[in-house]
Amino acid sequence: MAERELMYREALRExxxxxMARDPTVFIIGEGIAERGGSYKVTEGLLAKYGPGRxxxxxxxxxxxxxxxxxxxxxGARPIVEILYVDFAMLGMDMxxxxxxxxxxxxxxxxxxxFVMRTQGGTGGGVAAQHSQSLEALFYHIPxxxxxxxxxxxxxxxxxxxxxRQPDPVMFLEHKHLYMTKGMVPDGEHIVEFGKGDIKRAxxxxxxxxxxxxxxxxxxxxxxxxxxxxxxxxxxxxxxxxLDRAMILASVSRxxxxxxxxxxNRRGGVxxxxxxxxxxxxxxxxxxxxxxxxxxxxxVPFNLALxxxxxxxxxxxxxxxxxxxxxxxxxxxxG
Amino acid sequence: MAQPILVPQVGQDxxxxxxxxxxxxxxxxxxxxxxxxxxxxxxxxxxxxAFAEGIVISLPFAVGDVAPVLEPxxxxxxxxxxIAIDATIAPAAAPAAxxxxxxxxxxxxxxxxxRPGGNGGPVNAARRASPVARLQxxxxxxxxxDIAGSGPRGAVVLKDVLGLAHSAGAGGDMLEIRxxxxxxxxxxxxxxxxxxxxxxxxxxxxxxxLGLPLMALDLPGHGSSxxxxxxxxxxxxxxxxxxxxGMAAGVHLVGHSLGAAVAAALTERAGLDVxxxxxxxxxxxxxxxxxxxVKGFLEARSExxxxxxxxxxxxxxxxxxxxxxxATLAARxxxxxxxxxxxxxxxxxxxxxxxFSVAEALRRFLGPCTVIAGRDDAxxxxxxxxxxxPGNVALHRLAQVGHLPQxxxxxxxxxxxxxxxxxxx
Numbered sequence: 001m002a003e004r005e006l007m008y009r010e011a012l013r014e015x016x017x018x019x020m021a022r023d024p025t026v027f028i029i030g031e032g033i034a035e036r037g038g039s040y041k042v043t044e045g046l047l048a049k050y051g052p053g054r055x056x057x058x059x060x061x062x063x064x065x066x067x068x069x070x071x072x073x074x075x076g077a078r079p080i081v082e083i084l085y086v087d088f089a090m091l092g093m094d095m096x097x098x099x100x101x102x103x104x105x106x107x108x109x110x111x112x113x114x115f116v117m118r119t120q121g122g123t124g125g126g127v128a129a130q131h132s133q134s135l136e137a138l139f140y141h142i143p144x145x146x147x148x149x150x151x152x153x154x155x156x157x158x159x160x161x162x163x164x165r166q167p168d169p170v171m172f173l174e175h176k177h178l179y180m181t182k183g184m185v186p187d188g189e190h191i192v193e194f195g196k197g198d199i200k201r202a203x204x205x206x207x208x209x210x211x212x213x214x215x216x217x218x219x220x221x222x223x224x225x226x227x228x229x230x231x232x233x234x235x236x237x238x239x240x241x242x243l244d245r246a247m248i249l250a251s252v253s254r255x256x257x258x259x260x261x262x263x264x265n266r267r268g269g270v271x272x273x274x275x276x277x278x279x280x281x282x283x284x285x286x287x288x289x290x291x292x293x294x295x296x297x298x299x300v301p302f303n304l305a306l307x308x309x310x311x312x313x314x315x316x317x318x319x320x321x322x323x324x325x326x327x328x329x330x331x332x333x334x335g
Numbered sequence: 336m337a338q339p340i341l342v343p344q345v346g347q348d349x350x351x352x353x354x355x356x357x358x359x360x361x362x363x364x365x366x367x368x369x370x371x372x373x374x375x376x377x378x379x380x381x382x383x384x385a386f387a388e389g390i391v392i393s394l395p396f397a398v399g400d401v402a403p404v405l406e407p408x409x410x411x412x413x414x415x416x417x418i419a420i421d422a423t424i425a426p427a428a429a430p431a432a433x434x435x436x437x438x439x440x441x442x443x444x445x446x447x448x449x450r451p452g453g454n455g456g457p458v459n460a461a462r463r464a465s466p467v468a469r470l471q472x473x474x475x476x477x478x479x480x481d482i483a484g485s486g487p488r489g490a491v492v493l494k495d496v497l498g499l500a501h502s503a504g505a506g507g508d509m510l511e512i513r514x515x516x517x518x519x520x521x522x523x524x525x526x527x528x529x530x531x532x533x534x535x536x537x538x539x540x541x542x543x544x545l546g547l548p549l550m551a552l553d554l555p556g557h558g559s560s561x562x563x564x565x566x567x568x569x570x571x572x573x574x575x576x577x578x579x580x581g582m583a584a585g586v587h588l589v590g591h592s593l594g595a596a597v598a599a600a601l602t603e604r605a606g607l608d609v610x611x612x613x614x615x616x617x618x619x620x621x622x623x624x625x626x627x628x629v630k631g632f633l634e635a636r637s638e639x640x641x642x643x644x645x646x647x648x649x650x651x652x653x654x655x656x657x658x659x660x661x662a663t664l665a666a667r668x669x670x671x672x673x674x675x676x677x678x679x680x681x682x683x684x685x686x687x688x689x690x691f692s693v694a695e696a697l698r699r700f701l702g703p704c705t706v707i708a709g710r711d712d713a714x715x716x717x718x719x720x721x722x723x724x725p726g727n728v729a730l731h732r733l734a735q736v737g738h739l740p741q742x743x744x745x746x747x748x749x750x751x752x753x754x755x756x757x758x759x760x
Contacts, residue, residue, distance in 0.1 A: 256467055256493060287465040287493045288486070326486050326584055 002187045009179040011153035012042045012118075015160035016080065018189075020050055023078060026164055027054040029065060030082030030118075039084055040120070040179045066092025066117065070100045070169075073115035078164055085131050086121035086173060093138075100169035101144030112167040118160075120174040122213050122263055123311050127176075129299035132307070134212075134264035139171040140240050140273070146170040146194060147240040151215035153183040155238050158192030166194070175213040197244035199251070203233035206321050207251040209274060210261040211237055214312065218261050221317035228331045232321060240270055248274065249282050256287035257324040263311050266294035291320040337412030338387050341541060342374060342402045343658050352376050354400045354408075363391045365411065368653055372408055381658045383408060392416050405541040458483045458514045458548050464491035471496045483548050485584030489519035498581030510578040511559035515540050516549040521610055523587040523756060524579060525551040526594030528616075529683070530632055530676060532558025532666065535591075539741045543749050545756060547587070552578055554594060556679035561672050567682045568619075568691035572600040576607055583608065587756045591615040591741065592715070593683070599693035602700040611759035612697075612704040613752045616712055616738050619693035621719020626687030628714055629680055633673060638664055650711040650737040659742075689715075698725040705729045705755040707748055709736030 006014070020026045028043060034057040037044030047055040058065050062083055069081035083089045089096070100113045123132045139147045146168055150156040156174070163170040200215055201222050210218040215236050222232035233251055237244050252258045258278060260271040271292045278290060293312045301307050319329035342352055356373035359365055365385040372383040389411030396402050457480040464472065464479040468491045472479050475496065482499060484491035513533055515525075523545065525536045533551035540549050553560035555574050565571040575597055579586060585608040590598035596619030602609045618624065628647050635641040642660045646652045667673055683690055697704060706724060708717050710732055717732065724730055731751060736743045 256465075284466045284470045287467045326492070 003184045004187060005182050006153045006157075006185045007179065008150075008153045008156050008174075008181050008183070009040055009042045011157035011183075011185050012160055012174070013044065013046070014185075015157040015164075016043065017046060017049070019078075019161055019164040020046070020054060023164070025076065026078040026080065027056070027072075028080040028082060029056045029058050029068065031058055031060055031065075031084050033057060033082050038082065040176070042118075042179070043082070062088045062091040063095070066095045069115050069117065070095045070113060073100070073113045073169070074103060074111060078114050078116070080116045080118055080164070083117060083119035086119045086135050087130050087133050089117065089119055089135070092117075096139070096145070096169070096171075097142050101142050104144065104168065113169045114164075114167045115169045116160075116163050116172055117170070118172045118174065120176045120179075122175045122177060123300055123307050124175075124177040124213075126302055126304045126307055128302040132300035134262070134295065136171075136173055136212075136240060137264055137269050139173075140270050144169065145241060148172045148194065148238070149212040149240060150174070150238060151178065151200075151210075151212055151236050153181070154185045154190065155192055155198065155236075157185055158190045159194070159238060161191050162193055165191075173212070177213045181216070192238065194239045195242035195244055196239075197235055197237040197247040199233060199247070200236050201232065201234040203231040203255070205231045205255055206257040206259060206324050207233045207235060207248075207255045208259045208261060208317065208321065209235045209237065209248060209271075211240065212263065214261045214263050217312070217314055218317050221314045221321065224314070225318055225321055228322075230321060230325065230327075237274075243274070243277075245277060245281070248278065252278055252282050253285040256285055258286070259291040259293060259317065259320045259324060261293045261312055261317055261320075263295055265297045266292065267297045269294055288324040288326070291324055293317055293320045337392060337410045337416055338389065339407035339410050339542075340371060340383060340385060341538065342404045342406050342408045343381050343383060343656075351401050351403050352381075354396050354398055354402055355380060357394070357396070357398050359391050359394070359409070361391050361394050365389065365391065374402070374408075381661065383658070384656060385411065386654070386656075387411055390414055390416075405537060457481055458517045459489060459491060459519075460517060461489075461519075463489055463519075465493065468493045468496050483514065483522050483550070483582070485582055489548070494583060495581055498583075510552050510555065510563060510574055512550060512552040512578055514548060514550050516543070518546050518548040520547045521585045521587060522548040522550050522582055523589060523752075524582070525549065526575065526588065526590035526597050527551065527554065527557065528590075528592030528594050529618075529629070529680070530557070530663070531591070534558070534662075536741075539745055539749060543752065545753055547756070554597065554679075556675040557672075558666075561669070561675040564675065564678055565682065568596070568600070570682075571679075572597055572604070576601055576604040579607060585610050587611045587613075587759065589613040589615070589752055590617065592738065593618050595619070596691060596693045599696050599700070600691075602702075603696050609700070609702060611702050611755050612700065613755040614704070614706045615740050615748065616708050616715060617693075617706060617720065618689055618715055619691050620697075620723040621716060622688050623716050623719055624684055624687055624689050625714045626684060629684055633677055633680060636667075647713045648738045649743055650709060650735050651743065654743045655739075692723075694723040694725070697728060701727070703729075703755050703758040705731065705751055707731045707733065707740050707751055709733050709738060709740050709743065711736060712738045714738040 033043040034047040034055045065081050069079040072079040100115050103111050103113050121134050139145050148159050150159050208218050218234050222234050225232050235251055260274050262269050262271040271294055275290045293316050295311045352374040355375045359371045366388045369385045370382050371385050374381055391409050392412040393410040459480050462480050479491045482491045482495050485495050486492040527535050532553050536551045555563040555565035555571050583606055587610050588598035595614035595617035631644045635644055641664055645660050649655045706728055708720050733740050733744050741748045
C-alpha cells in the first residue's frame with residue numbers, strides 16, 4: 001500500500017478530519033483550537049472546513065470542558081475534548097473517574113460514553129513540574145477507561161480513528177516531543193485497533209517494552225546495542241488499556257529477558273504492573289531479573305539539566321539491557 | 336609461623352587416606368626432609384615428609400584414623416604457638432599483612448577452605464539459578480547445585496544448562512574437567528603442564544582462599560583425557576576452548592608450562608572472555624625446550640629413573656617430594672597414558688624445539704597478565720621468556736626456583752595468582 005511521510009500532528013489532524021467528514025456527530029472543543037488551530041497545530045484548518053458548530057474554542061475551564069464532553073457523549077455525540085496539558089486534566093477527574101468510567105456499568109450496559117480526551121504529557125523544554133508530568137498511571141488504574149499512547153504518526157492516526165468509532169471513554173495521551181516527528185503513514189483508510197501492540201524492532205536477546213516518547217529513545221539505544229552485538233526487540237504496546245499481553249509474553253518467552261521503559265516516575269507506574277504480569281505469566285521463562293527504567297520519584301525539575309536527569313535517557317536503557325545479560329553497564333573498549 | 340603438612344593427594348579420585356604410621360608426636364622438632372608419617376590409599380602407601388623445620392604443634396589424627404586428603408595432617412610451628420591463630424597464613428586471602436585482619440573473622444575465613452566441605456562439594460551450594468535455568472536443568476535431570484553458574488554472583492543461567500547438556504551429548508570429545516573447590520563468581524581454570532594432570536594443582540589450591548570456583552582440566556593426552564588425541568598445539572587449544580564453552584561469561588586462567596601456553600592462546604578464542612592470565616613457567620615463548628628431559632621423562636619406567644629426570648624440574652632436589660614421583664609413576668600403570676603423551680610430545684616438540692608460539696597472543700591480550708618463572712629453570716629458558724614477553728606483561732623472576740615455582744615457592748605463587756585475578760576487578 002502506498003504511504004506518505006507525515007508529522008505526528010498532521011497524522012492526528014487527518015484522523016480528526018476524516019472522522020468528522022464520515023460521522024456528523026464528531027465535534028471538537030478546546031482552548032485555542034479553532035481560530036488559532038491549537039497550540040500544537042493539530043486542529044489547523046478544521047474551523048474553516050467544519051464551522052464553529054463542530055470546532056469550538058472554550059474558556060480556560062478544564063472541568064467545564066470535560067464535563068461538556070462526557071455529557072455530550074452520554075447524550076449520543078462523539079466529542080473530542082483537547083486538554084492542553086495532561087496536568088490540567090486533573091480539574092476534570094470527577095467527570096472522568098466517577099462519571100465517564102462508571103456510566104456503562106451503572107446503567108447495566110445501556111449507557112455508553114464515547115468520549116475522547118486528547119491531551120499531551122511528558123517532559124520537554126523545561127516547562128516545569130506542572131506541565132511535564134506523565135500521568136498515564138492515574139487513568140490506567142481506573143477500570144472503564146481506555147488509555148492510548150501512540151509513538152508514531154501512523155499509530156497516532158490509526159488509533160485516533162479507532163477511538164472515534166468505539167463506544168467507551170478514551171484517554172488519548174500524546175507527547176509534546178512527538179508532534180514534530182515524522183513517519184510514514186499508509187494512504188487511505190488506516191485504522192489501528194486497541195489492544196494490538198507493535199514490534200518496532202525485532203530482536204533475539206532482550207525484549208524492551210516502551211511507549212510514547214520512550215519508543216524513539218529505546219530504538220536509539222537498540223541501534224547502539226546492536227553495534228555491541230546485542231540484539232534488542234522493541235515492543236510498543238501502543239494502548240496500555242487494553243494491553244497486548246500476548247505479544248509481550250510471547251516476546252519475553254523468546255528472549256527470556258525484559259526491560260520496561262517509562263518516562264513516568266517509577267512508583268506505582270504502569271511499568272511495575274507490566275512487570276507483575278510477566279512475573280505471573282512467564283516466570284519460568286525468565287533468565288534474568290526484569291529491569292524497569294523509569295523517571296525519578298520527584299516533581300519534574302524546571303532546570304533543563306535536572307529535567308533530563310529525572311527521566312530515562314538512552315544510556316539508562318543501554319545499561320539496563322546490558323544488566324539483563326549480566327554485562328557491565330557500559331561496553332568495554334574494543335580490543 | 337605455623338605451617339600445615341597436608342594429607343597427600345595422589346590420584347584424582349582419592350578423597351581420604353588411612354594413617355598407617357605417625358613418626359612424630361606433639362612437641363617433636365622436625366627438619367626439612369624428615370619422614371613424619373605414612374598414609375595409605377586403596378592402592379599404595381605414601382611417605383609424608385616435612386618440607387619445613389619446626390615443632391609439631393598439632394596432631395589431630397592417630398594411627399588407624401582415616402583422614403580426608405588435603406586436610407592438615409599436622410602443623411609445624413614454634414614452641415608455644417597456638418594453631419587456631421597460626422592457621423591464618425593463607426597469604427592469598429590477605430596478601431598485605433594488615434594487623435586488623437587478625438581478628439576472629441579473619442581466622443574463620445582463612446580456616447574455611449581447609450574444612451572438608453571445601454573440596455569437591457557442590458559448586459553452587461546456594462542453588463542460585465534463573466527460573467528458566469532451574470526448569471531446564473530439572474527437565475534434563477541436572478541439579479543446579481552441581482552447575483558452575485556464569486550469572487551474577489554465580490547464578491546458573493540458561494546457557495550454563497544448555498552448555499552442559501551440549502557437552503554431555505558430545506561425550507568423548509570433551510576433556511575431563513573438575514571443580515576442585517566450590518565458590519561464587521567468575522571461575523578460575525587451572526591448566527597443568529606437559530606430563531602432569533589436573534591433580535597436580537590440588538596442593539596449591541587447598542588453601543588458595545579466593546572464594547571463586549576453582550576448576551582444573553586434563554589436557555588432551557593427559558590424565559582422564561588420555562583418550563583425546565590432539566594433532567598439534569592448535570588442536571589442544573581448540574579442545575580446551577570447547578570444554579570451556581559453558582563459561583562464556585568470563586574465566587580466569589592459570590597455566591603451567593604447556594598449560595600456560597594454552598591459556599595464552601585461549602585469549603584469542605571467540606566466545607571466551609578471559610579476564611586474567613597467570614602463566615607459570617610458560618612454554619610457547621621461545622624456541623628452546625629441554626628435549627632430553629622430554630625424552631628421558633617419557634622413557635623412564637622405574638622410580639629411580641623417573642626421579643632422576645623429575646629432579647631436573649626443580650632447583651633444590653629436596654623440594655621434589657618422593658610422593659610426586661611415585662604418583663607420576665602410579666599414573667603410568669595405565670598402559671595408554673605414556674603412548675598418549677608421546678604422541679602429544681611429537682605434535683608439540685621437534686627435538687629441543689617448541690613448534691608453537693603464543694608471544695603474539697600475549698601482545699594482543701589487554702587484561703592483567705602475570706608471568707612467574709624460575710631463574711634456574713632447566714626445562715625452558717628464562718632468557719627466552721624475557722626476550723619474547725611484551726611490555727604489558729608483569730614478569731616475576733624467582734631465584735633458586737626451577738620449572739615448578741608452584742612447588743618451590745607455593746606461597747608466593749598463590750599470592751601472585753590472587754593478585755592477578757583481583758586486579759581484573
